Amino acid sequence: MSIRGLKKKQPKTFKVKIITVDAEMEFSCEMKWKGKDLFDLVCRALGLRETWFFGLQYTIKGMCTWLKMDKKVLDQEIPKEDPISFHFLAKFYPEKVEEELLQEITQHLFFLQVKKQILDEEIYCSPEATVLLASYAVQAKYGDYDPNFHEPGFLAHDELLPKRVLRQYQLTAEMWEEKITAWYAEHRGIARDEAEMNYLKIAQDLEMYGVNYFPIAQNKNHTDLLLGVDAKGIHIYSINNRFSPNKSFEWSAIRNISYSEKELTIKPLDKKAEVFKFFSSQLKVNKLILQLCIGNHDLFMRRRKVDSIEIQQMKAQAREEKARKKMENQRLAREKQLREEAERAKEELERRLFQLEDEARQANEALLRSQEAAELLAEKAQIAEEEAKLLAQNAAEAEQERQRLEITALKTKEEKRLMEQKMREAELIAVKLVKESDRRAKEAEHLKQDLHEAREAERKAKQKLVDITRLNYPHMVKYPQYSPTDTRDANFDKGSMKLDLKDIDLKRLSFEIERERLDYLEKSRKFEDRLKELKSEIHALKLEEKQSGLNC
Numbered sequence: 119m120s121i122r123g124l125k126k127k128q129p130k131t132f133k134v135k136i137i138t139v140d141a142e143m144e145f146s147c148e149m150k151w152k153g154k155d156l157f158d159l160v161c162r163a164l165g166l167r168e169t170w171f172f173g174l175q176y177t178i179k180g181m182c183t184w185l186k187m188d189k190k191v192l193d194q195e196i197p198k199e200d201p202i203s204f205h206f207l208a209k210f211y212p213e214k215v216e217e218e219l220l221q222e223i224t225q226h227l228f229f230l231q232v233k234k235q236i237l238d239e240e241i242y243c244s245p246e247a248t249v250l251l252a253s254y255a256v257q258a259k260y261g262d263y264d265p266n267f268h269e270p271g272f273l274a275h276d277e278l279l280p281k282r283v284l285r286q287y288q289l290t291a292e293m294w295e296e297k298i299t300a301w302y303a304e305h306r307g308i309a310r311d312e313a314e315m316n317y318l319k320i321a322q323d324l325e326m327y328g329v330n331y332f333p334i335a336q337n338k339n340h341t342d343l344l345l346g347v348d349a350k351g352i353h354i355y356s357i358n359n360r361f362s363p364n365k366s367f368e369w370s371a372i373r374n375i376s377y378s379e380k381e382l383t384i385k386p387l388d389k390k391a392e393v394f395k396f397f398s399s400q401l402k403v404n405k406l407i408l409q410l411c412i413g414n415h416d417l418f419m420r421r422r423k424v425d426s427i428e429i430q431q432m433k434a435q436a437r438e439e440k441a442r443k444k445m446e447n448q449r450l451a452r453e454k455q456l457r458e459e460a461e462r463a464k465e466e467l468e469r470r471l472f473q474l475e476d477e478a479r480q481a482n483e484a485l486l487r488s489q490e491a492a493e494l495l496a497e498k499a500q501i502a503e504e505e506a507k508l509l510a511q512n513a514a515e516a517e518q519e520r521q522r523l524e525i526t527a528l529k530t531k532e533e534k535r536l537m538e539q540k541m542r543e544a545e546l547i548a549v550k551l552v553k554e555s556d557r558r559a560k561e562a563e564h565l566k567q568d569l570h571e572a573r574e575a576e577r578k579a580k581q582k583l584v585d586i587t588r589l590n591y592p593h594m595v596k597y598p599q600y601s602p603t604d605t606r607d608a609n610f611d612k613g614s615m616k617l618d619l620k621d622i623d624l625k626r627l628s629f630e631i632e633r634e635r636l637d638y639l640e641k642s643r644k645f646e647d648r649l650k651e652l653k654s655e656i657h658a659l660k661l662e663e664k665q666s667g668l669n670c
Contacts, residue, residue, distance in 0.1 A: 129148045129149065129150070130148070130149045131146040131147055131148055131149065132146075132147055132149060132191075132192065132200070132201075132202065133145070133146055133147075133200060133201035133202070134147055134156065134191075134201050134202045134203075134204060135201040135202070135203045135204070136160050136174070136204055136205075136206050137203060137204070137205050137206065138164075138205075138206045138227065138230075139207075139227065139230035139231050139234060140230055143160070143163060144201060145159055145160070145163075147159075147191060149192060150190065151190065151191055152187065152188060152189060152190050152191065153174065153185040153186050153187045153188070153189060153190075153191055153194070154187040154188065155191075156174065156185070156191055156204075157169070157172075157173070157174055157185070157187060160174070160206055164206075164223060164227075165221075165223055166221065166223050166224060166227075167220075167221055167224075167432060168219070168220060168221055168224040168432070170210070170417065171208050171209065171210050171211070171212070171224065171228075172206060172207065172208055172209055172227070173185065173206075173207065173209035174204040174205070174206060175204065175205045175206075175207050175209075176196055176197060176202075176203065176204050176205070177197070178195055178196065178197060181400075181402060181403075183195070183402070183406065184209060184406070184409065185204060207231060208227065208228055208231050209410075209413065210349065210410075210413050210414055210417055211228075211322075211327070211328030211348065211349050212322075212349065212417075213322075213349045213350065213418075213421065214322070215228065215315065215318040215319060215322050216315060216318075216319060218421070219315075219318070220432050220433055220435075220436035221432075221436065222311050222439075225311060225314055225315060225318070226311075226314060228318060229258070229314040229317055229318055232317070232318060232321045232327070233251075233255060233317070236248065236251065236280065236321065237277055237278075237279075237280055238280075239280050239281070239282055240326070241321070241324055241326045241327055242324065242325065242326050242360070242361070243280070243321075243324055245283045245286060245287065247320065247324075248278075248279050248280060248283050249279070249294075249297050249298055249301060250301055250320065251317055251320055251321065252278035252279055252298045252301075253298050253299075253301030253302040253304075253305060254305065254313045254314070254316050254317040254320075255278060255313075255317060256273065256276070256278070256298060256299075256302045257302060257305040257308055257310075257313040258310045258313040258314050258317070259276070260272075261310070262305075262306045262307065263299070263302050263303040263305070263306060268299070270292065270295065271292075271295070273295045273298065273299075274291065274295075278294075278298060279294060307451065309443070309447050311443070325360070325361040325362070326360055326361070327348075328348045328349055329346040329347070329348045329353070329360075330346065330347045330348070330410055331344050331345070331346050331355075331360065332344065332345045332346075332347075332398065332403055332406075332407055333345075333357075333398070333399065334354075334382075334396040334397065334398055335396060335397045335398075336395075336396055336397075342356075342357055343355065343356065343357060343364075343396065344356070344357060344360065345396065345407065346360070346363065347407065347410045347411055347414060348414065349414055349417065349418065350368060350369065350418070351366055351367050351368040351369050351371070351372070351418075352366070352367045352372070352375075352384060352411065353365070353366045353367075354366070354394075365394075367384055367386065367394070369414065369415045369418040369419070370387075370418070371386055371387050371388070372384060372385070372386060372387060372415070373385045373386060373387040373389075375408060375411050375412075376408075377401075377404035377405070377407075377408055379401055379404075380397050380398050380399070380400065380401060380404060381395060381396075381397055381404075382395070382396055382397075382398060382404050382407060382408070383395050526662075530659060530662060533655075533659060534656075534659055537652065537655055537656050537659065540652055541652055541656065547645065554638075558634065558635075558638060
C-alpha cells in the first residue's frame with residue numbers, strides 16, 4: 119500500500135483548545151466526534167475519573183453554554199474559530215466536598231475554580247473569611263511558613279483578596295500581607311491537598327457557592343426575579359438579593375420540570391401545592407436551566423442511593439490513597455522533623471564551633487594583650503622603680519632643704535631678733551643722740567651766748583683801751599713805742615697780755631665748740647648710715663621670709 123493511500127484513509131480532524139483554570143491544552147479531534155468523545159479525551163489527559171462534575175463550556179453570542187455530550191461537536195452551535203476554544207470547568211457542585219471529592223485532581227480543580235470565583239466576586243465572601251481562605255491558599259502554594267525564607271513582600275505578586283475587600287478597607291499591601299501571614303503561620307504541617315480541602319470546606323458554606331443564577335419574570339413583560347440552581351434544589355431570589363431566597367424547591371420535592379418556548383414550569387411532588395411558572399428572556403436559557411436541573415437532580419438522587427461498584431472502588435482507593443498519603447506525610451513529617459533537628463544540631467555545632475573559634479581567637483588576643491601588658495607593666499615597673507629612686511632622692515633633697523629651711527628659719531628668727539634688738543638699740547641710741555643733741559645744742563647756745571658776751575666785752579675793752587690810749591698817749595697811736603722801764607708801759611703791757619690771753623681763750627673755746635659740732639655731725643651721719651643699713655637688712659630678711667613661705 120502506498121503512502122498516498124494511507125494519507126487518503128486518515129480521517130479529517132479539527133483542532134480544539136481546552137482551557138482549564140491553570141493550564142491550556144490542544145487536541146486534534148475527528149470530524150465525527152461527539153461531545154462525549156472530546157470530553158473523555160480531556161479527562162484521560164487530566165487523569166480525572168470523577169467526570170460527572172465537569173463539562174466543556176463555550177461562549178456564543180455573549181451567552182455561556184455547555185457542550186452537549188450526545189451530539190457531534192461540529193453539529194452544535196460553537197464558535198467558528200481555529201482552534202475552537204472550550205473551558206473545562208465544574209458544571210455541578212457537591213453537597214459535601216470532603217465526602218464526594220475523592221480524587222486529588224478533582225479537589226484541585228474545584229479549589230482553583232472556587233478560588234477564582236471568590237476573587238472575581240462571583241461568590242460573595244466576608245472580609246474576615248477572605249483572609250482565612252487566602253491563608254489556606256498560601257499554605258497550598260508555598261507549604262509551611264518559614265520566616266527565614268518567606269520574607270516580607272513574598273506575597274506581593276499573588277492575587278489573594280477580592281478587589282471589593284481591598285477597596286472597603288484602607289489598608290496597605292504590607293498590612294494585608296501581615297494579616298494573611300498571621301493565619302498562614304498557624305497552618306504549619308498541613309499538606310497541599312489538606313489546605314485545598316479546608317479552603318473548599320469553608321467556601322461550601324457561603325450562600326452563593328455552587329449557585330447558577332438566571333434572570334426570570336413572573337410574567338412576560340418584567341424580569342424582576344432571579345432563579346438559582348444548585349446541588350440542593352431550585353431557589354427564587356429577588357433581583358437585589360442573591361443571599362436569601364424568597365422560595366426554594368428541593369430536588370426531593372419536585373415532581374417535574376418542563377418548558378414551552380420561554381415559559382418554564384416547576385411542578386411540586388405535592389399535587390395540592392401550587393405550580394410555579396416563570397418566563398425567561400430566551401428559549402436557550404430555558405434549555406440551559408433544564409439541563410442544569412437534570413444534572414443536579416441526578417447527582418442528588420445518586421448521593422442518596424447505594425454507591426455503584428465504580429464509586430465504591432474509587433472511595434476505597436481514595437481511602438487507601440489518603441491513608442498512604444497520611445503515612446507518607448507522617449513519614450515526611452518525621453523526616454522533616456529529624457532533618458530540622460539535624461540542621462538545628464548542625465547549626466548548634468557550627469555555632470558552638472564558631473563560638474569556640476571565637477573564644478580561641480579572643481584567648482589568643484587576650485594572651486597577646488597580656489604579654490603586651492606584661493611588657494608594659496615591666497617597663498612601668500622599671501619606670502616606677504626609677505621614679506621611686508628619683509622620688510627618694512627628691513625626698514632626701516626635700517628633707518635636706520626642709521632642714522636647711524628650718525635652720526634658715528631659725529637663723530632668720532635669730533637674725534630678726536638681733537635686728538630687732540639692734541633696732542631697739544638704734545632707737546635708744548637715736549633717742550640718746552637726740553637728747554645729747556638737744557643738750558649740746560643748748561650748751562652750744564649758751565656757749566655762743568657766752569662767746570657773744572665775751573666778744574662784746576672784748577670789743578668794749580678794746581674800745582676802752584683805745585680811748586685811754588688816745589687820751590694818755592696821743593703820739594703812740596701813730597707810732598707806738600714800748601719802754602720796759604715805764605710803769606704805765608708796764609701796766610699797759612700787762613693789760614695787753616690780759617687781753618691777748620682772753621682772746622686766746624675765746625679762740626680755743628670757739629675751736630672746741632666747732633670741733634665738737636663737727637664730731638657731732640660726723641657721729642650723726644654715721645648713725646644715720648647705720649640706721650639705713652639696719653633698715654636694708656631688715657627689709658632683706660622680710661623678703662627672704664616671704665620667699666621661704668612661697669616655696670613651702
